[in-house]
Structures are given as structure tokens and as C-alpha cells.
Amino acid sequence: MEQRELNNTGISVSALGLGCMGLVGWYGERDDREARATIERALSLGVTHFDTAAVYQDGANESFVGDCLRGQLDKVFLATKCGVERSPEGKLVSDNRPETIRESCDASLKRLGVERIDLFYLHRIDPTVRLEESVGTMADLVAAGKVRFVGLSEASVDTLRRAHEIYPVAALQSELSLWTRQAAQPALDACRELGVAFVAYSPLGRGFLTGAIRSRDDLTADDTRRLFPRFDDDNLRRNLPVAERVEVLAQRFDCTPAQLALAWVLAQWRGVLPIPGMKTREHLEENLGALELDMSAVDLDFIANALPENLVYGDRYPESMMQTVNV
Numbered sequence: 001m002e003q004r005e006l007n008n009t010g011i012s013v014s015a016l017g018l019g020c021m022g023l024v025g026w027y028g029e030r031d032d033r034e035a036r037a038t039i040e041r042a043l044s045l046g047v048t049h050f051d052t053a054a055v056y057q058d059g060a061n062e063s064f065v066g067d068c069l070r071g072q073l074d075k076v077f078l079a080t081k082c083g084v085e086r087s088p089e090g091k092l093v094s095d096n097r098p099e100t101i102r103e104s105c106d107a108s109l110k111r112l113g114v115e116r117i118d119l120f121y122l123h124r125i126d127p128t129v130r131l132e133e134s135v136g137t138m139a140d141l142v143a144a145g146k147v148r149f150v151g152l153s154e155a156s157v158d159t160l161r162r163a164h165e166i167y168p169v170a171a172l173q174s175e176l177s178l179w180t181r182q183a184a185q186p187a188l189d190a191c192r193e194l195g196v197a198f199v200a201y202s203p204l205g206r207g208f209l210t211g212a213i214r215s216r217d218d219l220t221a222d223d224t225r226r227l228f229p230r231f232d233d234d235n236l237r238r239n240l241p242v243a244e245r246v247e248v249l250a251q252r253f254d255c256t257p258a259q260l261a262l263a264w265v266l267a268q269w270r271g272v273l274p275i276p277g278m279k280t281r282e283h284l285e286e287n288l289g290a291l292e293l294d295m296s297a298v299d300l301d302f303i304a305n306a307l308p309e310n311l312v313y314g315d316r317y318p319e320s321m322m323q324t325v326n327v
Helices: 032-044 056-069 098-112 131-143 158-168 184-194 233-252 255-267 282-294 297-306
Strands: 004-005 012-014 049-051 077-082 083-084 092-094 117-122 148-154 169-177 197-201 272-274
Touching: 012 255, 032 056, 032 077, 056 077, 056 098, 056 197, 077 098, 077 148, 092 255, 098 117, 098 131, 117 131, 131 148, 131 158, 148 158, 158 184, 184 197, 233 255, 233 297, 255 282, 255 297
Parallel strands: 049 077, 077 117, 117 148, 148 169, 169 197, 197 272
Antiparallel strands: 004 012, 083 092
16 A cells, blocks of 8 residues: 655555545445445555544544444544534534534544544634634644644635644645646645645545436435535536546546546645545445556646536535635
């Protein structure tokens, strides 16, 4: 398994991690047995970077992941997130108050069954709380031995720089894929400058770039992707040429569409750590094949020109959630 450094930490993790959000819900049907087998297979193949969050299935995701990794924790680098709470109405709201961060950390430690979280993110930035308070609380958790490294998710470049001055930020997590590129570029540039790892979530476009989703009929009735603008009826139909071009490009590189999409993300910079969601062993093993592809700068330019981002219709989140990204 190829290893990549978590930039300024001196720690190395598997070049491809496992995004655990969809393992036990939200994306399609739930199959705990296959999800557990996928985690076990990932461990056997050398995957060490596992990413979850307190808000995923209201803590059930952390509990599931922690149970699956029990007895194997010395082999993994485990990341989770705080700072997003669910309101009584069911809406997700940012909450970076120090007391919330501390309570969330203790709850995550318990659910995961660990004494220390390797990488603890502010899941979203709460503009009503001063960074000195929120990031300062994260630093206090490091000092207390409850957290190893501090990360931010979906923070603006200005927020990243300010936070990094308060306490060294190990990683910035944000969306990056063949259909979400321009919005991520300023953050990528800042991470390279500051020596901060860029953890890329949804590198497969929430599964769309694999070619597996051709219509909304391919999504179960409770699949959360139905709420996303790119997956509404009109936009999904207009986005089909994107998946079709990825398929054509994959044939050129003698790989699957998923492997092409992941290889493109991996080739952006060695500080990029993709964490695709993988619910089955079949998808896990297919995705790991992306590590065998060696893309040159010429290849990257060719792909970018063949797949201009203006082909993509729809925002990456519903309007209410778009207000919480790049904060």
C-alpha cells in the first residue's frame, strides 16, 4: 500500500483512505455484514486512514466503526469530527462553542472505544464563535491527551490561515473531484503553502462519476443524494454527459471510471489524501486499483480539457448547506 505523509505531522497513512459516512445509512440500503467485511478487507489490504464523524447517523457511525476496528486500533489512523449538531427540527447546524467541542470529544472517544482521537476536525465553521475559542479548545484537547492532531473541514482559506496561526492545523478536509475542482483550488494552494494535508471527500462525486447512477430510479427512496441539486431530475439528466465522458476517458487509460476519477485526485499533489466512501469489498478493491495508475501532467491537462467543469449542473449541496461550506 502506497503511503503518504500527513504533511507537517511526520505521520504516514495509506494513500487511499476509507470514508465511513455511508457504511450504515444515508447512501442506499444498509448492510452491516458487508460493511464490516469491507472494513476488515480494507485493513488486510493496508488501508490505515478511516474517517467518520459524530453527526453521521447521530453517532451510530462512530459506534459501528469503533466496533469494527476494535483490537486493530494500533494499525489505523482514525479521524472524526465535531462542531455540527442536529436541531430539534432535524436540521444540521454549526456549533463550535468550547463546551460543545469538549462534550463531543468525550462522546466520540466513548463511541469509538479509544483513548485518543488521531485527527479531530471542526466539521463546519461556526462564524458566531471566535476561532481563538474553538481552535483554542481543540488545542486544549491535544494538551489533555484526548486528541493527537487538529483539522478543519470546509473552512475558507482565510479561516485556515487564521486557525493555523492559533494552533498548527494538520489537515483541511474539503470536496475535490472531477466535477468539483475550481472551488477547491484556492484551498489546495494554501495547503501546499502551509504544509497542511488536503483530505479529499466525495472524490467519486458521491458515486456519480462511477457511472452507476443513470437516473433517480437508481437511488433508494431514503438515499440522501435525492436532496442534492446535482441529483434532481433535471440536473441529473443534464449531468449524464459528465459520467459518459469519464467512461470514455477510462477506456483510454485502460481502467474503470472510478479508478480514473480517483487517480486524477491522487495526482493533484502528494499532500492530497482521498477518502472515497466504500460500502462493499468489490468497490474497495476496484478503487484501490487507482493506485496503479501513474498520471503525468500531460494526462491531467488532457483530462481537464476533455471534461470541463462547466458541463456540471447544480450546486454540490442544497442552498441551506451551501451556506456552511467555505466559511
